[in-house]
Amino acid sequence: MRTSFRLLPLSLCIALALPAYGQDDGYGDDDWALCPVGDAVPAFADAPAPTGTPQQRIEQPTDIEGDQLEGQQDENTIVQGNVALSRGDQFLGTDRLTFNSETGQYVAEGSVRYSDSGMRIVAERAEGNQQDDSHTITDLRYQLTERRGNGGAERIELKGEQGALVGSTYSTCAPSERAWELRANRIDIDTEKGMGVARNATLRIGKVPVLYVPWFMFPIDDRRRTGLLYPAVSLSGRNGFDWKQPIYLNLAPNYDATVTPRIMTERGASIGGEFRWLYPKGEGTVSGTWMPKDKLPENEPFRYLNNPITGLPIPGATLPTDNRGQFSLGATHYFNKFWRARASLGWVSDTHYLEDFSNSLYGVSTYSIGSTLGVYGQGRHWSASFTADRYQLTDYTLTEASLPFDRLPRLFAQWNRPLNDWLHAGIDAEAVRFRHDVFDAGSRLDVKPFVEMPLEGGSWFLRPRLAYRYTAYKLEDGLATSIGNSLAQRYAATSGTTPTPELIAQLTNAGPTRSLPISSIDAGLFFDRHTQIRGDNYLQTLEPRLFYLRVPYENQDGLPLFDTAPMTFSWGQLFRDNRYTGPDRQSDANQLTTALTTRLINEDDGRERLAASIGQIRYFDDTRVIVPGETPVERGKSAWIADVSVAPSDRWQINASYQWDPKFRREDLAALRARYLIGDAGVVNVGYRYRRDLLEQADFSFLYPINPNWSVVGRYYYSLLDKKELETIAGVQWESCCIAVRLVGRRYLRNRTGDLNNSIQLEVELKGLGSAGQKTERVLRRAILGYDRDDLYLVPPSPLRRDTVDPTLDSNP
Incomplete structure (x- = not known):
């Protein structure tokens, strides 16, 4: 039997009432650490599969089924036996439903069961009036299927957008093991405002009450509201008693703010803040912290006034007690699908700040903060950026001379596309203006066009590549003179004669350049076979690889070193065309890399059980391009590099790396x-x-x-x-x-x-x-x-x- 009927509004507030005391930690349905969903109220076997979302309920019809229908005009309609009402994701089941179409009065009696996409309820009785939208549910238990909460209530009273829960409980524990539970004498709900008020609420650990709240207002839905967030409380020897109290400010639908006062009994008070915004083409966050007076430097003056290495006083050092703080900004704006602007800015008040306000080794090991502002673009075959980088010192054991050069600005562009099936072409280009507070600097242009032939088959590849690198500089007079004097001293040391002023002037070049061809061939083979190990089927591969690199020598002693240093020797360096991190040096090379990799892949589950690689570079000539302090690479063989990764079982994973010279x-x-x-x-x-x-x-x-x-x-x-x-x-x-x-x-x-x-x-x-x-x-x-x-x-x-x-x-x- 089916008829049209408006489903009783039993879902309303229970799912959002008591759990709103606490935070929603985002536990999902598959989180094994939480109690099973069906402990308190198991799923109903006669409930149909839910369809649609809660927002779509009002647009969907309600179906009623039952074993028997009785009723007359202007009298009660009675549905008895296996009564089931369904609408979208909602289901209501009961033994007997009485409904008066004239007055709107209804009564559901006997095994009342309700479920939707977020909860399940069992109750003894539900009654009310559909016309004035008033309802009462008595003696009920509920299960929240999304937040894993469950509990019960003596009675729920609903009147339009208003409601109340009387004698309610809430917990995420199983009913048989109530490790903790919230109890409240009464909770008043206003769904229109999205707020609830709990009265006489008690938190119990086991059977022991540990917290009592006589009156507590809380949200019952996801609408953001201005108010207090959970505080962070700690105790340490450095800070003493430490209390941070975030205050959330709901300013608008697309932006908000958080203000965080903080009190540290051993150090003083501070205030922090964060402002977030979001709009159709971008987003961003700005945050900062200000501490007007910090007692910590006064408690440990030796750490601020003395060199930690020598123990001697630092000339001119002062205690950073006043106006300590930090600032950061992260923002992105999208112009279109190709271009975007991004800012990542940071600042701290002093070089001790990160160490004093961090509890990890990163605050100790970090020596600078980098700030970047730029415009970025990317397409199918190209990418480009126009940026500015600035660095701030955060390590009091170093000086400003240790900082990298600022790049104000930097223009980078890259283009790479196939000309046909067997020929690719591309170019990498960069133009940078370097700046430093201590050293003279200059500008650099680096252009590197290339062509390559990506020839490959199912079991082999061959990739010859030819590139040409051109680098030009425009140096400030002080830097050019410094490089010229350095070259003159080297000339004097090697020749035994004093360079003339004319030679020094010749060595002093404010616009040095470098141009070099770079050629390489990368080739490899793939062999595989099927094998068995302890009864398991494996695919074993053998992958030999050769990489030949040829770069002629050009004296680069007259070039500055802005952002270039030798790379750490590793597996990846076996196949690079330069052993330096930047373009200020291009290593000369006449070398051949030989490498071999083997893998064992389980054919049943596809898991790689073994990957072992070994490789070495053979240098046919001495490498003559070096930076100050670097040991030249002599003719012969490099260190052996070996990497092994093995998973002998699903429980073991072992990785090892080794280099032997x-x-x-x-x-x-x-x-x-x-x-x-x-x-x-x-x-x-x-x-x-x-x-x-x-x-x-x-x-x-x-x-x-x-x-x-x-x-x-x-x-x-x-x-x-x-x-x-x-x-x-x-x-x-x-x-x-x-x-x-x-x-x-x-x-x-x-x-x-x-x-x-x-x-x-x-x-x-x-x-x-x-x-x-x-x-x-x-x-x-x-x-x-x-x-x-x-x-x-x-x-x-x-x-x-x-x-x-x-x-x-x-x-x-």
Whole structure:
């Protein structure tokens, strides 16, 4: 039996009432860490598959089915036996439905069941009036299928856009294991305004009440509203008691702001802010922090007034106590599908700022902040940019002379397209104006056209390539004179005679140029065969590769060094046409790279179980182009480079790299990274890194599950070269599907003087509601690769990098 009927509005407010106390952590339906959805209210077997979205309900008809229909004109209509109403994603089932079409009065009795795309409800009785839109639901239980919340209520009263929940509860725990629960005597709901008011709300851990709120207003939908966000609270020896209270300002639909006052009892007060905007052709964020008075420099004056290496006082050094802060801007504007403008700007008040306001090694190892402003374009066969770069020093152990040259501005263009099936042509071009606060600078034009023939088949490839590099400079007088004097001194040292003024003038060139042809041939073969190992079928490949590079020598001592340095020798360098990072030097070359790679690919699942590569460069001539301080590359063989990646099982992953120099019979690099997965949640990481005369480090981290709830975590990160502890973590955590408690002890390097900071962090997380204490999970995710088994990269970014970073680093040191 089917008839037309308006579905009873039972969904209204329950799904948004109690869970709105807490934060929506974005847990999805497949998140294994949360309790199963069907614990509190299992899915209804007689409910049809939902169709459409909640926004489409009003446009869809309602169908009613039942075993028996009774009724007369101007009297009640009664539907009995397996009553089912459905509309779009909504379903209502009950044993008996009584409805009066004249008065609009209805009563649903016996096994009342309701479901939609976000929730399920079971109740004993529902009654109300459709005409005046008033409804009462009694003795109910509910399950939120998106936020994983569940609970119950003695009664729900609805009147138009207004509603109230009486005697309600909420939790993300299973009903049989109520680790935590929210209870409220009454919650008043206003769906038109999207707000709710809870009265006499209590948070219980187990059976113990730990928080009581007599009155609390909260949002019940996704509309943004001005108000307080969750504070961040911590305690440390450096900051003392640390409270950050974000205040959200909903200014307009397309822009908003957050103001964050902060109080540190050992240092003082600060205020931060963030402003975000969004419009059809772009977006952006600007943020900053200002601290009018910081007591930390006064508490540790030796670190600001003395050189950390020599221990001697720094002439003219002062304590950076007043007006400390940072600023950052990130914005993008799209002109059309080809062109966009982008800004990434950063600034800090002093060279100690990143170290003082960061709790990781990045604040210690970073020496500069880079700011970039530019216009970028990209098409099918081309790309171009017009940018300006500026650097700020953030390391108090260095001087301004350590900063890279600013590029004000830089114009770059690249074009590459096939002329036909066997011939490609292209050009890379760059024009830069360099500037520096300490050194004289100049301008550079670099143009590199090329042609290549990408010949290849199913089991081979051959790619001959011919390029021509032209580089021209226009130097400031001071830089040209400095280079000329350097060349004159070199002439005097090699010839034994004093250069004449005429020769010095000849060596001083304000507009030097360089032009060189670059030719290369890259060739390779692919062999494969089927094999079996321990009964499994594999495809084994053998991939020999040759790369010949020829670049004639040209003396480049008269060229400046703006942004060019030797590259670190690695596998990728075996196949590059220049061993320098920039165009100020083009290495001469007459060399041949030989390399061999083999792989084992499981034919059942396609997984690569083994990849091993080895390669070496044979230099037929001495390399004569070098930069100051670089050791020349002599005729002969380079170091052997070997890389191996092996996965003997689904739980093991091992990577190793090794470089051996046969000429000096020494190892230049050794790295080992191994990961083992324990059960469904555990992981063990072991790492060793060695680079001659630069670093030697050992890294061990783990998460070991003792049982489904208890686990221990740890990390030991040590520099063997410096004989210095970099970071140590030890902790224990208890976790269920709805609650987690983490206790972590941490010892880490906190400044460039080598001081270590000790901290103990405790966090209690009520999943689906929020957390109290310090954010230990963020620390553990960074320190233990694979902590959540969603990040299984073997090698983290090296904490010894001295590179530019986002100046908004601001955590709880």
